[in-house]
Amino acid sequence: MKKWIRFLTIAGLVSMTVAAQAANKPAVIRVGAVGSSGKPFAGGINGIVQDQGLLQQEFKNDGIQIQLTLYKGAGPAVNEALAAGKLDIASIGDLPCVIGRAGGLKTRYILGRDNGVNSYIIAAPQANIHSLRDLKGKRISVSKGTKTHLTLNRLLAQVGLTERDVKLVNLSGADASAALATGSVDAIIGGADRPLVQQGLAVDVYDTRKDPIQNKGRGALLVTEEFAKKYPDIVKRVVKAHIRAAYWASQEKNKEALYAVETKTGSSRQSLVVDLAGQNLKEKYNPTLNASSVASFKDIVDFAFRSKLIRQKFDVDQWFDKSYSEVALKELGLENYWK
Amino acid sequence: MSKSFIKHFQWKDKLLALIVPLLLLILWQSAGPLQLVSELILTPPLTLFHTLADLVGSGELTDNIIVSLQRVVIGFLVGASSGFILGIVMGLSPFLKRTLLPLVKSVQQVPEYAWMPLLIILFSVGELPKIIFIAIGAFYPMVFNTFQGISGVPKNYHELANVYNYKNYRYLTKVIIPGALPSIFTGIRLSLGLSWMFVVGAELFGCDSGIGYMMIWGRQMFQIDLVMSGLVVIGAIGFVLNFILEIIEKRLFSWRRSFEGGIA
Structure with a gap:
């Protein structure tokens, strides 16, 4: 009896494997x-x-x-x-x-x-940043290695700047918002959701909505x-x-x-x-x-x-x-x- | 027991201590080829060696180590000295002990990494929050060890100080601190060790230099060999720091014999 149970179990497993391979899924x-x-x-x-x-x-x-x-x-x-x-x-x-x-x-x-994933640059009101050019020498928060990092580089290049012309601070999400709200950084680049702007703690500087699609994140x-x-x-x-x-x-x-x-x-x-x-x-x-x-x-x-x-x-x-x-x-x- | 017999056993101990790391190293190198772990996740030791050589050659590693060590030294000095002073104050004054000790113990329950967002909000993303974060790590072992050391100064030392009519400064420097020194030194060792560990945490946030930053950069850029290199360097420097302090401790307290395990 035990032999039969063992045989049937093995046969079942083999047939399941064969079936799975046949179905190739x-x-x-x-x-x-x-x-x-x-x-x-x-x-x-x-x-x-x-x-x-x-x-x-x-x-x-x-x-x-x-x-x-x-x-x-x-x-x-x-x-x-x-x-x-x-x-x-x-x-x-x-x-x-x-x-x-x-x-x-x-x-x-x-x-x-x-x-066409848009990026938004917002700045602390007291940072005196009104355009991309004003970012020179400023502390900008970005999550390095992400698509916003790439977009920031593209935007800086538009006005003849590179990463070396600004001070990049590697922060993301809530940490970046907290840093901007407390004046630890001058600007941040992120997505469309900008609660700090709605709360009056930051101002919009630039966004990619009107840029050619090639400049946007994908x-x-x-x-x-x-x-x-x-x-x-x-x-x-x-x-x-x-x-x-x-x-x-x-x-x-x-x-x-x-x-x-x-x-x-x-x-x-x-x-x-x-x-x-x-x-x-x-x-x-x-x-x-x-x-x-x-x-x-x-x-x-x-x-x-x-x-x-x-x-x-x-x-x-x-x-x-x-x-x-x-x-x-x-x-x-x-x-x-x-x- | 003959000297040669003891020497034989010491060599045997040293060999045993080497065997496990050696086996781990072999397993680590073979993990990729044996498909135990992807080499993209666990950089093999030989690749790591090349990465470390490149980092040393370019000066990147040295620069990052110097920056991290500077942060550790300042954070350690701030945290350990604050802990030392508070430990003495609580050890000498029963009133202050009753007032401050419960508070210090309560605040200690806050996980250290939970401090970092608050520190960024309070002190921006510059050097200050990093130093304070490291100082927090260095503070607790120092305050508790100093306090315990002072509380444990034998009663007859105090009686002796009375006989010699030692007051205030002389009482502190001639009786209390020397009596508590072994425990204080343990605090220093733990504080320095934790400071070195905390520097990595401090450099995770808004940083552009240091060993911790190098590791984060490696993670974000999918250069895991940089992360592993950081781990190796942190371990090696931590080991060296601890080794130096052990030697100092042994020299300072050569009169103290402690049980080190094993059967006589």
């Missing part, structure tokens, strides 16, 4: 994204995917679980999770994903995400090479779910609903309305990997190398993998939507 897809500083909710396209349960819907019939982890440590924390082998799919900002790839992370760039959807090799069809379906979210966000008629999703991150509706005012949603949420995004990332790699943020360059063309998005766009009938 993982039991779980581990997705990581940058968490907002407020509530446990992702921003932008990730927020829509999360809110509408698009990944869960896509894989419901396959019995594949979606394990979403939001990292408060922003891009650097997502890179660490990728290095530790804790993620299959990662959503991350432009500069951090370049830093990660240059540092040896074996990832592929499979989809664009949130192209995000990326990455897949680990290992996962992509094992489950190419699953990766295509992950991409498809994100394209659905991008398509939904690109439509003006969904703007109100979009605000509702974004406020789940803890951002104020008022800030979001101001941030999105006059923005071309189709351009902002264009996920396609086009010549513009390749050129933009080549610039980022050059900048990061020049600024000694990365030790070695890498080939952006080799890193980008359009194959998943091209098929997914075709299947959704959206191959011409963002062109």
Whole structure:
């Protein structure tokens, strides 16, 4: 009897393994994204995917679980999770994903995400900063290695300044706000949510809303090479779910609903309305990997190398993998939507 | 027991003390190739050695060590001297002991890292909050060890001071402090050790120099070898500081014999 039980158990396990291999699907897809500083909710396209349960819907019939982890440590924390082998799919900002790839992370760039992420520079009223030029010699708080760090460099370059012309203070989130409120720094660069301005403790200096899209922050959807090799069809379906979210966000008629999703991150509706005012949603949420995004990332790699943020360059063309998005766009009938 | 027998055992002890670190080093180097941990997360020792050599060559490491040591020295002096004075005051005055000791013990319950946001708000992001943060770390071991040392000065020392008619300054310098010196020195050792550990915490916030900053930079730029290099340097300098103080302590208190473990 015992022999039979042992035989049946082994046979069961073998058949399950064979079945799993035949189906070629993982039991779980581990997705990581940058968490907002407020509530446990992702921003932008990730927020829509999360809110509408698009990944869960896509894989419901396959019995594949979606394990979403939001990292408060922003891009650097997502890179660490990728290095530790804790993620299959990662959503991350432009500069951090370049830093990660240059540092040896074996990832592929499979989809664009949130192209027009605006940055806002605010200053203490007594700091006498009214324009980008006035930043010279001032103490500016920025979270180094994040996409706002890159944006700050681009903005400084617009007026002929570099990081060396200012005093960068490496702070983020609440610490940066506290430092500005107490006069420890003269200015900070951050997102659209600016409670200090609303409280009269800081004044707006500059924001990127009217800048060309190339100057704004952008995000990326990455897949680990290992996962992509094992489950190419699953990766295509992950991409498809994100394209659905991008398509939904690109439509003006969904703007109100979009605000509702974004406020789940803890951002104020008022800030979001101001941030999105006059923005071309189709351009902002264009996920396609086009010549513009390749050129933009080549610039980022050059900048990061020049600024000694990365030790070695890498080939952006080799890193980008359009194959998943091209098929997914075709299947959704959206191959011409963002062109 | 013959001298050669003791010598043999001393060598054996030293060998045993080397075996574990050596095995750990081998395991560490093999962790990547054996796919136990990604080399991107745990930099192998040989790569680390090259990074350290580069950092020394470029002068970056030396500059950061000097900045951190300066912060440690100032923070330690401020924190340890404050603790020393408060320890003496509480040790000598039963009234002040009753008044201040419960307060000091209560404030000690606040986790040290919880002070940092408040320090930034109060004192900006310059050097001052970092020095105060390190000083907080150095303060507690010093105040408690000084207080305990003074409380533990034998009663007959006080009687002797009365016989010699020692008052105030002479009483303090000839009887109290010498009597409490072993405990005070333990406080100094702990204070300095904690100051060195706290410097890393101090440099996590709004900093652009120092070993702690170098580690944070390495983390944000996904250059984990910089983080590991910082760890190695902190450990090595902490070890050297402790070693120097141990030698001083042994020389100062050579008359004191203490039980060091083992069976005679």
